Amino acid sequence: MGGRSWQIGRVFGIPLRVHISWFLVFALVTWSLARHYFPAVLINRLPWQYWSLGVVAALLLFASVLVHELGHCLVAIRYRVPIAQITLFIFGGMAQIKREAPTPKAEFLIAIAGPIVSVVLGLGFWGLAVLPGAPPPVIAVSEHLRNINLMLAIFNLVPGYPLDGGRVLRAGLWAWSKNFHKATRYSARVGQGFAAFLMLFGVYDVVAGLEIGGVWFLLIGAFLYTAAQSTHRQVSFQESLTGLRVGDVMTTDVVALGAGLTLDEAVDNYFLRLGFGGFPVMDDGRPVGMLSLRELKAIPRERWSTLTVGEVMVPHGYQAEIHPDEPITAAMERMFHDDRSRLVVMDGDKVLGLVTRSGIARFLDLRQR
Numbered sequence: 179m180g181g182r183s184w185q186i187g188r189v190f191g192i193p194l195r196v197h198i199s200w201f202l203v204f205a206l207v208t209w210s211l212a213r214h215y216f217p218a219v220l221i222n223r224l225p226w227q228y229w230s231l232g233v234v235a236a237l238l239l240f241a242s243v244l245v246h247e248l249g250h251c252l253v254a255i256r257y258r259v260p261i262a263q264i265t266l267f268i269f270g271g272m273a274q275i276k277r278e279a280p281t282p283k284a285e286f287l288i289a290i291a292g293p294i295v296s297v298v299l300g301l302g303f304w305g306l307a308v309l310p311g312a313p314p315p316v317i318a319v320s321e322h323l324r325n326i327n328l329m330l331a332i333f334n335l336v337p338g339y340p341l342d343g344g345r346v347l348r349a350g351l352w353a354w355s356k357n358f359h360k361a362t363r364y365s366a367r368v369g370q371g372f373a374a375f376l377m378l379f380g381v382y383d384v385v386a387g388l389e390i391g392g393v394w395f396l397l398i399g400a401f402l403y404t405a406a407q408s409t410h411r412q413v414s415f416q417e418s419l420t421g422l423r424v425g426d427v428m429t430t431d432v433v434a435l436g437a438g439l440t441l442d443e444a445v446d447n448y449f450l451r452l453g454f455g456g457f458p459v460m461d462d463g464r465p466v467g468m469l470s471l472r473e474l475k476a477i478p479r480e481r482w483s484t485l486t487v488g489e490v491m492v493p494h495g496y497q498a499e500i501h502p503d504e505p506i507t508a509a510m511e512r513m514f515h516d517d518r519s520r521l522v523v524m525d526g527d528k529v530l531g532l533v534t535r536s537g538i539a540r541f542l543d544l545r546q547r
């Protein structure tokens with residue numbers, strides 16, 4: 179999600195953020211409630227009363243969305259799935275979990291918790307609306323929130339990933355097929371189908387003259403379609419990596435630099451001649467550091483003749499090492515996390531090779547042909 183967002187607080191220790199697009203939809207919701215909904219259900223009130231009710235109802239709507247997300251989060255935390263943050267944005271709320279649920283059962287319970295919370299909220303507002311002696315404004319606000327919460331539950335139960343129902347479907351398929359990737363791919367496909375349907379519906383609405391509703395369906399459809407598509411891609415990519423080890427992908431003819439070389443010599447004889455983006459620096463058969471174009475570029479050229487590789491390199495640490503039996507995904511995670519482009523493949527004290535980002539990309543590219 180592009181654009182700015184602000185942290186407005188924490189709930190149960192989870193950072194709560196509001197995305198810039200939230201303000202737009204908040205204003206839109208308040209406006210439509212104050213100008214259309216409340217004047218229709220409560221007659222003969224003053225404009226400021228309609229606007230106040232609009233603001234109250236809009237705030238309660240977003241509180242409902244937040245409580246729905248918290249439903250997911252609290253179950254996730256029970257299963258030790260950490261939550262990065264909850265973000266309120268144009269299409270509602272989004273709880274970002276840091277890793278996938280450990281079991282199909284956990285996935286199912288985390289997914290279903292949100293819609294259950296919405297149903298409970300819907301029934302609660304329903305109760306308020308029919309409370310004997312409730313003042314008309316309370317009834318009007320409660321009826322609106324009853325409808326919104328029940329609609330939220332129903333919409334989210336559509337079995338297309340990334341909607342909650344899609345996660346429920348994935349949990350079921352995962353339990354049945356014992357294959358998480360396959361289950362994700364399938365529910366993402368259903369999600370894309372549903373998103374396409376929403377977009378078509380939006381186009382139909384626009385053509386039929388219901389512009390605002392139509393544009394809304396188009397936007398939501400496009401958002402869900404993109405989310406489902408990127409999940410599908412990600413899973414296919416992860417599947418193509420399954421079973422691959424660092425040893426399968428590493429290069430074994432390692433060219434290393436000596437720490438005593440000047441940068442001029444390193445550039446002329448290694449970087450330019452061999453065309454690699456970086457080299458390990460070795461001393462007596464042991465890695466002592468890594469020198470890449472990034473460090474070179476930070477040094478003014480006139481100093482290249484006096485500075486040595488050893489003075490400029492990134493010193494070696496255990497973080498730059500990886501064992502050949504480690505899965506390739508572990509190497510990629512490490513590179514991504516530490517922003518490195520290459521790791522030294524080592525077995526004990528012995529350097530076996532080098533694994534690089536570009537090497538992995540080339541390997542996968544060739545394998546997919």
Ligand SMILES: [Zn+2]
Nearest residue numbers: 292293334342
């Ligand atoms: Zn949900």
